[in-house]
Structure formats: structure tokens, C-alpha cells
Amino acid sequence: MLAEPDRTPYDVNFRLLGFRVRIHPLFWLGTVLLGANTLNAGLEYLAIWVAVVLISITVHELGHAIAFRRFGSDSHIVLWMFGGLAVPYSRVAGRNQRILVSLAGPFAGFLLCGLVYGSNYAIGWGSIRNGAPVAWFYTALVLVNLYWGILNLLPVYPLDGGQVSRELCEGKWRNRGRGVIVSLKISIGVAIAVAVYSIICEMDYRSRDSVLDFLPWWFPRGSLYTGLLFGLLAYQSYQLLQFHSRGYYYEAPDDRVSWEK
Ligand SMILES: [Zn+2]
Incomplete structure (x- = not known):
């Protein structure tokens, strides 16, 4: 990745x-x-x-x-x-x-x-x-x-928040594989939520009556781009979850693991 x-x-x-x-x-x-x-x-x-x-x-x-x-x-x-x-x-x-x-x-x-x-x-x-x-x-x-x-x-792989989430889950569930699996489930849930929110935002731009009026102006809006990005990240996390559920331990891809090692 x-x-x-x-x-x-x-x-x-x-x-x-x-x-x-x-x-x-x-x-x-x-x-x-x-x-x-x-x-x-x-x-x-x-x-x-x-x-x-x-x-x-x-x-x-x-x-x-x-x-x-x-x-x-x-x-x-x-x-x-x-x-x-x-x-x-x-x-x-x-x-x-x-x-x-x-x-x-x-x-x-x-x-x-x-x-x-x-x-x-x-x-x-x-x-x-x-x-x-x-x-x-x-x-x-x-x-x-x-x-x-x-x-x-956001606690989504492989973003920085996803790395923090994995470390925290691994700390809580000492059985290493278990912590990774919990953090991947969090990652999938949050990524799907952001993707769905982004699609709603994108549709909202195009419609005449906004359903997101209740959100304050400074609250981040999603776009087609963030929808696609987080949809892809949800899928990647799902693939990793399948991999881990089969019992392999895998060093999660992140922005710190070197290809050189
Ligand atoms: Zn970073």
C-alpha cells in the first residue's frame, strides 16, 4: 500500500x-x-x-x-x-x-x-x-x-489517526492480533461514515433545498473526492481485516514503515 x-x-x-x-x-x-x-x-x-x-x-x-x-x-x-x-x-x-x-x-x-x-x-x-x-x-x-x-x-488506516487508533487498541488488547482487528473495524466504520457523509454533501450542493443547513458554517463539508477517497480506504481496511481474521499477523502499512527494511 x-x-x-x-x-x-x-x-x-x-x-x-x-x-x-x-x-x-x-x-x-x-x-x-x-x-x-x-x-x-x-x-x-x-x-x-x-x-x-x-x-x-x-x-x-x-x-x-x-x-x-x-x-x-x-x-x-x-x-x-x-x-x-x-x-x-x-x-x-x-x-x-x-x-x-x-x-x-x-x-x-x-x-x-x-x-x-x-x-x-x-x-x-x-x-x-x-x-x-x-x-x-x-x-x-x-x-x-x-x-x-x-x-x-480520523481513526482510519493508513492515516495518522489510524496509526494512533491501532497503537491504542494494541495497548488495550494485549493479544496483538485482536487489537489490530478492533482498530480495523473502527477504521471501516469511520471510513464508511465519512464516505456516506461526503456523498450527502455532494448531493446537497446540487439540490435546491439543503438538508445540511443545521451544520455550522465552519464544519468541514465532504465532496466527491473525499467520498471516493474514504470509500477506497474502507475497502482497503476491509481487505486487511480479511487478512488478519485468517490469523496472519501483518505489520500495518503506514507512513512510517520503510520498504527498505
Ligand atoms: Zn502523517
Whole structure:
């Protein structure tokens, strides 16, 4: 599932805070597809969108990488089609430490969101007075880091929240296989619920009388994209559950297991 993609001649490589970062060419393709509707506003908005995603995913993975380093494992970062990976070179010992590593990604994003929001509050750099593209960059950076962080904390495999859920379940049900099975059932249930909610949101956009009016404006709405994504994740969790139910123990795929090991 989420193994590291192979190296290509078109990779962009650089170092950040001592970590190797590799951008796979499919990162650009995935990001442009996801933000294709920004083209309606102009090419510069697509460029801003790519910058927002690049900054946000790099900061998220840096959060994981710094936590890995704090707990004694070096790692490198890969950005590709389906987001990012922080690939550690050794397993972090201790359940609480592994939970902190998983939480460090979303919380790095929340920190960035807070800094961007706070700096704009202080000096108003993201105001529409500085031009519509700057205001759009500001808003996208705040919303992406806030909502993607929340989405990532859902207890669904292989999101960060799914890793936390697995660790907590394995801690509660000491028989290792049992904890994984419970966390996979949670993952399937939550993923189906999000997929159904997303489809309702998508239908709601298209209908004249909204049935979701009772939700506050800030509550995240789903889309066709999140519906498809969580439908796929529910199916993947179901497949993993079948596998585990047959009694195999399997190291769950996550954004920390290296293909190199
Ligand atoms: Zn993450």
C-alpha cells in the first residue's frame, strides 16, 4: 500500500533541517489534478495551489521526521502522488513514543496554521488589499493545514489517526492480533461514515433545498473526492481485516514503515 515509490531521474532532491527530501514527479501531477478547478481563476492560482500543497505536506512530514529524530531514528521525506511519507531507518521503541510520532505530523500543520493566522492578525499581510492572489494564498494555507490535519486524525488506516487508533487498541488488547482487528473495524466504520457523509454533501450542493443547513458554517463539508477517497480506504481496511481474521499477523502499512527494511 503506502510503500515508498522508486527513484526516478525526474526526482527533485534537497535537504531541509538535515533531512533528505525527495519529490517524486507524480507529486506535481497529483497536486495539479487535485487543484485543477483553480484554473478557472487563472494560472497563477494553480501555481499558488501547488505552493500551498508543497509547503503544507513538507511541514507535516517534517513534524514526523523531527519526532522520529527526537526518539532516536533518522528518516527521510518523500513527496508523491498520495501525499508524503517520512521513512524512518529504525522502529521507534515504546507505544507512547510511536503515538507522538503519528500526532507530530498533523500538529506541525496546526502550528503552521496558527503562525500564518497569527502573523496575518498582527500585520494583515493576507488582506485583500495586498491583492486577491495573496489573500487566496493566505486563506488556502490556513484551511489546508487546519482541515487536512483534522482529516488525518480520523481513526482510519493508513492515516495518522489510524496509526494512533491501532497503537491504542494494541495497548488495550494485549493479544496483538485482536487489537489490530478492533482498530480495523473502527477504521471501516469511520471510513464508511465519512464516505456516506461526503456523498450527502455532494448531493446537497446540487439540490435546491439543503438538508445540511443545521451544520455550522465552519464544519468541514465532504465532496466527491473525499467520498471516493474514504470509500477506497474502507475497502482497503476491509481487505486487511480479511487478512488478519485468517490469523496472519501483518505489520500495518503506514507512513512510517520503510520498504527498505
Ligand atoms: Zn502523517
